[in-house]
Amino acid sequence: MSMPQIPKDLFMAAIEELVRLDQQWIPRNKDISLYIRPFVIATEPRLGVKIADEYLFCITCSPMGLYYPKPVQVKIETRFIRAAEGGVGYTKCGGNYGASFYPTQKAKDEGFDQIIWTDATTKKYLEEAGTMNIMAVINNKLVTPPLSNTILDGVTRDSILQIAKDLKIETEIRRIPYEELRSEMKNGNKVELFGVGTAAVISPISRISIEAEDYFPYIEKDAIMFQLKQQLEKIRKGNIPDTHKWNHFI
Template structure:
């Protein structure tokens, strides 16, 4: 494998046709993409080419056995026009951890960082300044070997595509606590960003949507007694002035925003408990008035407040707070990401 990236630029740009004031998340893509094939036991020469459809054999193993993993990350532009990434090495570590669980090859660190930065530099005009504006970055790996035997593929394709984004969620979110369906189970792939994890969520989430809820708070597969994740996000609970979140495990994604919030909270002398949380504990806290906040955390939304949850047919409203932890965390994270605040952690990287 060579680290020399072959670059072919688009003859014309699509950017003049994009209404950046009215973006639908994940539907518009930049002019270029990064690709690299894995063949004969090693990664081949990487390329940056004009964004275009792929041609795959109908027997490509990704279609039959689901060997597909991905990441979600963002680039931000400050008021001086400089572009920043947020903890990109963590994204690479996680996609490689996901790949390992699905018997897929790891992608080299240096090549990932070089390809990512060159791709964003080429499409830098797509990164708009201002809070809420960002470039959503989707690295992913798929099995491309044309064979339908039930075994790991010998050929893969690593890609990075980018999509301009605005604020992902608007307003508070109402959630349904899962009592029947499960997101993941012990010994499974819940900790991995495997494509199939998300496909399996769509049906129960659509049922929740029909009942007027935007998302589900997932519970453990064995007993449905313990709270785990909210939709595609990690979830936090504030009881009085204590912040509580479930520990990461083979069922729960090791969220990068989650880790960042925990660090920020601890540095702000907020009591943080990382432990299993029973549904009954949150129900009781809601009834006795000690439940102050519930919010999800993730790359797309950063922090998403939850205004109500339903369990066993009973709706519990989360009271509005003047001094919300969720607002503090989002403002601090955005300040680091957009280079308006100091970054004492070294999370921010320039392009």
């Protein structure tokens, strides 16, 4: 986006100070957290298309419940695209969301909560959902698409892959054709499908529509995704040692 980089010391000091000021907002309910969102916007008064000379760095805090309080229902999107090779699909910028609004609203009008985007070239491979990275458990193996310049490098995605290794769960990073999901579920094989993200944490997918045909991934309590979620929550809350030094204490 050609925006200036925020110095790390300023970034961390600003977050620490705001959390101190807003500490009474931090909810005590186990399913509620304080959502922290840093962002940068251009602020100069100008008409025209150019890189800005003035920017504002802000941080917002908001008490937040579960982003998806129940399992989500999704559809595989094979007409519209969110991002293409050579673009900025890997960044957290407003334009990436703007491009997704219309097809996402169409999906919601059809009764779905979210879209799973496919690649722009072939429209055959899973990329990510509108608000989270996508993962699957196929034949007891955790599978997720590889990072590219069309997929956001999610922190939670990285954490879940590490936790899976810690728990000796086999992982595989590879392209996932949606036909593979359809074939596995048609054959009656157990397939878990879920999204991972800062707000979503781990959100199980209970229904997926593939070319107007519905399939129902496995979401029972013994699912591997819930083992991963439980482990991440224990680390976040300090109930088990944070061996990877992910937590930042204020």
